Amino acid sequence: MVNSASHQEILDKIINKEAVNGSLKLSKSRKGISSALISVSMDVPDARLVNGWMGVDRGQNNIAVARLPNSFGKFLVGKQVTSLRRKFKLLRCLLQQCKKLRKIKEIKRRERRIMTHINHVIRIHAVLTRGVSNYTSYLC
DSSP states (O other), X not given: OOSSHHHHHHHHHHHXXXXXXXXXXXXXXXXXXXXXEEEXXXXXXXXXXXXXXXXXXXXXXXXXXXXXXXXXXXXXXXXXXXXXXXXXXXXXXXXXXXXXXXXXXXXXXXXXXXXHHHHHHHHHHHHHHTOHHHHHHHHO
């Protein structure tokens, strides 16, 4: 069973000898789902020339600063992230005193998922606040 259409294309290239397969690793997730991880070597097309770019710098106090080359940056303040980190830190301290190690791991995973989501939303927000039409016209 192949997980997505892009993986099917790579497997077809291996079968047709267009790609050279490397190592194989079997893994099992926490939920008990088994999967095969295959490394593949193949030719890739040359990178295309980029006319413009947008930089996003992530930090602790200002969670992100987004900037196009010829403009002033947009600062996104990280008060929500700071308060979340503080909340999870206090919660972990309380759980450590009660020796609830399994719950601490669950809390760490939850915090990581929340922070990953926040970073994703910030990245999308940084592009959308510049205006998708303006941004895409700048890159073309």
